[in-house]
Amino acid sequence: MIHRALIALLFAFLLAPVALVFPMSFSADRVIAWPPSAFSFRWYIALFNETALRQAALNSLLLALGVTLLSLAIALPAALAIARGGFRGRDSLMALLTAPLLLPTIVLGLALLIVFAGYGLIGSWLGLAFAHLLITLPYALRVLSTALATIPAAVEEAAASLGAAPGAVFRRVTLPLMTPGVIAAAAISFLVSFDEVVISLFVVGPKLTTLPVAMYRYVESRTDPLVAAVSALLVLFSLAIVLLLDRTVSLRKAIGK
Amino acid sequence: MPHLTLSALEKRYGAAAPAVASLNLKVAKGELLGLLGPSGCGKTTTLRMIGGLIPVTSGQIDVAGRDVTALPTHQRDMGIVFQNYALFPHMTVAENIAFGLEMRRTPRAEIKPRVQQALDLVRLPDLGHRKPRELSGGQQRRIALARALVIRPSILLLDEPLSNLDAKLREDMRTEIRDIQQRLGITTIFVTHDQVEALAMCDRIAVMRAGHLEQLGTPHEIYEQPATRFVADFVGRANQIAATRDADGTIRAGALVFRGPPGPPGQVTALIRPHRLGFAPAEGGNTAAGIITRVTYVGDLLACTVDCGGVSLTVEQPTLPGLPTPAVRDQVRISWRIEDTLVFPAE
Numbered sequence: 309m310i311h312r313a314l315i316a317l318l319f320a321f322l323l324a325p326v327a328l329v330f331p332m333s334f335s336a337d338r339v340i341a342w343p344p345s346a347f348s349f350r351w352y353i354a355l356f357n358e359t360a361l362r363q364a365a366l367n368s369l370l371l372a373l374g375v376t377l378l379s380l381a382i383a384l385p386a387a388l389a390i391a392r393g394g395f396r397g398r399d400s401l402m403a404l405l406t407a408p409l410l411l412p413t414i415v416l417g418l419a420l421l422i423v424f425a426g427y428g429l430i431g432s433w434l435g436l437a438f439a440h441l442l443i444t445l446p447y448a449l450r451v452l453s454t455a456l457a458t459i460p461a462a463v464e465e466a467a468a469s470l471g472a473a474p475g476a477v478f479r480r481v482t483l484p485l486m487t488p489g490v491i492a493a494a495a496i497s498f499l500v501s502f503d504e505v506v507i508s509l510f511v512v513g514p515k516l517t518t519l520p521v522a523m524y525r526y527v528e529s530r531t532d533p534l535v536a537a538v539s540a541l542l543v544l545f546s547l548a549i550v551l552l553l554d555r556t557v558s559l560r561k562a563i564g565k
Numbered sequence: 566m567p568h569l570t571l572s573a574l575e576k577r578y579g580a581a582a583p584a585v586a587s588l589n590l591k592v593a594k595g596e597l598l599g600l601l602g603p604s605g606c607g608k609t610t611t612l613r614m615i616g617g618l619i620p621v622t623s624g625q626i627d628v629a630g631r632d633v634t635a636l637p638t639h640q641r642d643m644g645i646v647f648q649n650y651a652l653f654p655h656m657t658v659a660e661n662i663a664f665g666l667e668m669r670r671t672p673r674a675e676i677k678p679r680v681q682q683a684l685d686l687v688r689l690p691d692l693g694h695r696k697p698r699e700l701s702g703g704q705q706r707r708i709a710l711a712r713a714l715v716i717r718p719s720i721l722l723l724d725e726p727l728s729n730l731d732a733k734l735r736e737d738m739r740t741e742i743r744d745i746q747q748r749l750g751i752t753t754i755f756v757t758h759d760q761v762e763a764l765a766m767c768d769r770i771a772v773m774r775a776g777h778l779e780q781l782g783t784p785h786e787i788y789e790q791p792a793t794r795f796v797a798d799f800v801g802r803a804n805q806i807a808a809t810r811d812a813d814g815t816i817r818a819g820a821l822v823f824r825g826p827p828g829p830p831g832q833v834t835a836l837i838r839p840h841r842l843g844f845a846p847a848e849g850g851n852t853a854a855g856i857i858t859r860v861t862y863v864g865d866l867l868a869c870t871v872d873c874g875g876v877s878l879t880v881e882q883p884t885l886p887g888l889p890t891p892a893v894r895d896q897v898r899i900s901w902r903i904e905d906t907l908v909f910p911a912e
Contacts, residue, residue, distance in 0.1 A: 462651035465618050466709075468638040469645040470665030470716060477639075480664070484655045 326543055333536035340533050351537040361538060364522035371433070371518060372502040375440040379497040380490065382441070383448035388478075390449075391456040392464075402453070406446040416442060417510035424511055431513015439511045440504055444497040451496060455489020456482075488557040495553040499546060566630060567591035568752045569615070569720055574624035576610050576776075584610045586776040588624070595750040597743070599767035601757055603799065607776040608756045609724060615754060616722050617641045628719055639668075644713030648725045650705040652697040658684075658708050659693035665716035683711040686745060703734045710742065714749065721746070721753040727762060739765055760800045764788060772796050794834055794909035803836040803907070804878045810908065820874025823851040825906035832911035837901055839868065839881035844891070847900040853878075857895045867891070871899055 328342070333351060335344035355361065386405060390398045408416060420439050421430070429435030459482060467477045483490075505520040512521050519542075523535050569592040576585040585607040592598045600608035613619045615626060617638035626634045633641055644665075653661050662680045671679070684690050687707035697705055706726060713721060726742065727735045743766045746753050757763050763770050764784040772779040772787060772795075780792040791797035798805065808818035814827040816835055825835060846852065855873035862868075862884070869880045869891050880899055882888075891897065 460649065460651065462647045462649060463653060465616075465638065466645065466647060466651040466712075467653070467664065469616060469618075469641075469643060470712070471639050471642075471668035472664070473639050476668060481653055485653075 329536050329539045329543065332533055333540040335533045335536070337533065339531045340536065344533075351533050354532075354534055355537045355541075358534065361519070361522050361526065361534075364517050364519045365538075367516060368502055368519040371436055371440065372498045374433075375437055375444055375501040376494050376497040378437065378441055379444045379448040380494060383445055383452050383493065384490070387449055387452035387456055388482075391453055392461075402449070405449050408442045409446045413443070413506040417507040420507065421510040430511055431516045433516065435511050436508065436516065436518070439507050440501040443504065443507065444500050447496045447500055448493040451493040452486070452489050455486040455492075459485045491553060491556050495549055499549060503542070503546075568594040568596075568629055569754070570625075570627040571611075571615070572625040572627070574611065574614060574626065575622045576607070576614060576619070577622045583622070583776050585614070588778055590771060590778070590781070592752055592754065594752055596768045597746050597753045597755060597766060599755045599757060599763040599770040600773060601760060601763040601770050601800070602773035602779075603758060605775075606773040608758075608773050610776075611773070612722050612724055612754060612756045615720070616643050616645050618645075642716075642718050643720045643722055644716060644718035645722045646706075646709045646713050646724065646726045648728060650697070650709045652705055652709055652712070654697055656696075657693065658689075658695050658697065658700070661697065661708060662693075662712045662715050665712065669716060679715055683715040686714065687711045688741075703730060703738065706730065706738065707741075710745070714745070714751070719752070721751050723753060723755045725756055725758070727757070727759070735762075742766065764800070770800075772799065774799075791907060794836070794912065797836045797907050797909065801838060802879075803838055804842070806835040806837070806876055806878075807911065808833055808835050816906070816908065818876050821853055821876045823853065823906065824903050825908040826904070828908060829910075833908050834911050836907040836909070837878070837905060839879040840866075841905040842878060842880040842899050842901045843882065844880070844897055844899060846898070847902055850900050850902045851906065852898055852900040854896070854898050857891050857893050857897060860891060860893055869897075871897060873899070 331347075332340065332342065332344065334347045334349065335341075336346035336348035336350060337344050386401075389395075390402050417439075420435075420442075424430050424435045424439075429438070463485070464477050464481055467481045468474075472480060503520055504518075505524060508518045508521050509524070512518060517525075519538075523538055527535055569590075571588050571590040574585060574588040574590075575583055577583045588607075588611060590598070600611055602608050610619070614621050617633070617636060617640075621634060624634075625632060628641075652658075653664065656664070659680050662683050663676050666676045666679060680693065681690070684693055687710055689704060689707055689711075692700065692704065692708070697708065700708065710726070723742070727738055730738060739762060755763070755767060764787070767784060769781060769783055770787050771781045774795050780787060780796045782790070782792075787796060787800050791800065797803055806816075806818045806821070808816045808821075810816050810825070810828060810830050810833045812830045814824055816823055816825050816833065818835070823835075853873040855871040855878070857869050858872050858877070859870040860867065861870075865884060867882045867884050867890070869882070871878050871880055878899065
């Protein structure tokens, strides 16, 4: 009983600020204040007319989608090579590819700024995608490697013994069995990219910015509850993705193994 | 001409002692050959080399006169049953069995009846629509066998196909696999560490030890005429007696003196199977007086431990009604035939 109470308290502590965003976003006040003196939809309507934030949201969405696809395209072959390849230095390769996770993002951001500045990559799609890949790849690789590790090698060997060439083994056996891992890797890559702020701060430019950076800039100069409305929508959006992930992955488990 | 030939087959991992060393084997068409040995003896490594799952270090593998050493697994046309079934968990039983046929581009119209045939063969005709996880261990084992056989492979490779099954199921599966193998006349390599399984199922047995072939022979030869002490000890049970042999073949172990086959004198190990020892006098055989120190009743057998002048021997007798039951501290005479004394140089 006491355990449950403690867990509930912990969750309340973690989630209270997030929960607070919702009533605040319906505030009718002109500045952020708690509690709001009256409730309205005015900041959601204001958000609709705030083209800069809308553009930034669209940018973030496109960027996250692109980065997710690239992450999978790179991490999937890498995970396969590391898990199944017979070459030396597989552990080192894994360490190298997951190393960016260990660096403080502020250091990464600064390093990228210095390098990108010389090549005109600041504020470009290419630069942003590359920067985000640095931090999504380690996650994707980890998740996919774990998914691969749970597939017994004998299952793939059995497919080969039945006449399946390596490509057919992958298409018919390995990939279907690791689908939950692929979905999880995609969702994590998407979320990590979508709400990445520290590194983005260094590599965005005047013409191309992401939603988290735009929100950060917004609260620097304005004090109205508009960002609360954005935040509320973001929380719902993230929640939807996580729910979708949970559904698909556990669904796969139910019909798979 | 042998169907499968292994010539000087060798597998090394780094600088360590070879996992399999200069192995030569010829397997006839339709023969069931057992690879028997303790874990780490190289039997599974040999099977995996035959199946193309691991590359050979040196040597050659021929199937029907064709060198397949360099062929990848998917071109070797071998059916493999893996130790842990290795069924595809995301496919139904029927899809599992059809997989090999699809890979061979068998026409659709032909696949369905052949899958059903395979299911009938392993006596699970109605399980096609199930998922592997809905089957028992024994059923999964049969489906794995059906999946390997449906492609009509040139060679069937069985890797410990009966491990993890309970004793009763094991015996049933043993007969069943042997029946199917005989009916299809398929050349089969069978890896096992269980000597009873090997004796019961195989046409010939290759006993392996530390990467080497210790003895190759029929079950009868392996059991009755073991070539080495290792084979005698590994296959079947045996009383082991450290002893010395005189030039005339007399064997002495403390106060116990008996006769064995002639051979060079010196330190030896004598082995006698417990069930070849008896309390009834044997004509012209060995006899020894002793005291029973322990009696173990296991239903069909009665095992008596007898102390013969400091040497402890186990005597196994079938339990027959009317026979007097020996008791601890009974004075007995045990006897056995001279040819049942197996003698090997001491290691």
